[in-house]
Amino acid sequence: MNLLELKNITKQFGGLTAINNLSFEINEGEILGLIGPNGAGKTTAFNMISGVLTPTKGKIYFKGEDVTKLKTNIIAQRGICRTFQLTTLFKSYSVFDNVLIGCHLSAKTGFWGNLLNTSGVRKGEGKTQEKTEEILKFLGIEEIRNELAKNLPHGYQRILGIAIALAAGPELLLLDEPMTGMNNTETNDMIETIRKIRAKGTTILLVEHDMKAVMTLSDRIIVLNNGVKIVEGLPAEVKDNNAVIEAYLGREQDFT
Ligand SMILES: Nc1ncnc2c1ncn2[C@@H]1O[C@H](COP(=O)(O)OP(=O)(O)OP(=O)(O)O)[C@@H](O)[C@H]1O
Ligand SMILES: [Mg+2]
The missing domain is CATH 3.40.50.300 (P-loop containing nucleotide triphosphate hydrolases)
Structure with missing residues (x-):
């Protein structure tokens, strides 16, 4: 069953389209990885799910209920x-x-x-x-x-x-780059922590640049580039996908 659903979400900041017609679902109990180069729109997507920003277009459903326009504190009370x-x-x-x-x-x-x-x-x-x-x-x-x-x-x-x-x-925990600035040991500890949290039945949306961490933790991965979903699949599928490798080419971060 899906816990969260984004349906045709667009977010514009003035003339800039940060998220363009994005749709995806988060299934109950899964760890979903959301990746993409700097400026891809990951944090913007987060901010809309958690009620910090309101989408320009589209709907967000949590447990089947429309939460698109709810404020952060109400969304937190609902369980995100x-x-x-x-x-x-x-x-x-x-x-x-x-x-x-x-x-x-x-x-x-x-x-x-x-x-x-x-x-x-x-x-x-x-x-x-x-x-x-x-x-x-x-x-x-x-x-x-x-x-x-x-x-x-x-x-x-x-x-x-x-x-x-x-x-x-x-019920749904959104993590925005939890491994940023961590050394190897800290990263591995954080991986274990995230696993433990999921084991308690909490569904997780993980935005993270550390590819090793995302690949090990995620059940599925969605890749954003310029506000558009370019790929959705299992970690192994995403890793070998040419569109994903290309999106990361010439960027500061490596896709390795
Ligand atoms: N409040 C805002 N006003 C105007 N433009 C914004 C705002 N927030 C984000 N943007 C722009 O929207 C685009 C997506 O930004 P976002 O922060 O969502 O990217 P990101 O994928 O989280 O990047 P990073 O990996 O660097 O954290 C960028 O071009 C950014 O400059
Ligand atoms: Mg960000």
Whole structure:
């Protein structure tokens, strides 16, 4: 069953068409990779799905319901949460408080939402605190709970960004370049983290330039170029596709 559907989505910024008649589906439980060279329109697609931008044309359906024009907070409550390409944290707050704040946006659906219902007898704030604890533990960052966000190394800031998104209880998690700026070890840890999140039943849309990570993680991949979907297929199919290799030629990033 499809969880999310984009139907003939176009987004124009003045005279620039950032997304051109884009249609795709995300199936429940899958990791869908969304790739393409710089400026292809990946973040724009993200922003429309998460309600930051409204499409110029077209419709977005989540669980069969039209969510095209809903605002970010309503979309988050329905179960779609995102991280940002550049980490946005409450920098002067602790790790714990960042996630706690995220919990206040809580959707009551899926595994993450259920933590609220199952993890304690106390009501209200107590439950939120327990949910925060569980998320920190799940992501292996409970030991740095009292560190201020601004003092964290880059890799941990990215994980905290994910923790905040999970706190809102997503059924669909949108990740925008979670591996950016990470070394090999951090990248491999992030791959494992994303696998664990999916194993809890959370569907994932992954935008990422690290091809090794995208190829290992994704069940399917969609390739954008100049706002147009050029290829959709299994990682192995995408990897050998001439149109994809060409789209990346002469760009800064390698398609390897
Ligand atoms: N708010 C905006 N106003 C005007 N143009 C924009 C805006 N946001 C994006 N664009 C343009 O839309 C196109 C797609 O940008 P987008 O950020 O979606 O690409 P991307 O695939 O995420 O690239 P990257 O890999 O560099 O993150 C680019 O030409 C970009 O300059
Ligand atoms: Mg982007």
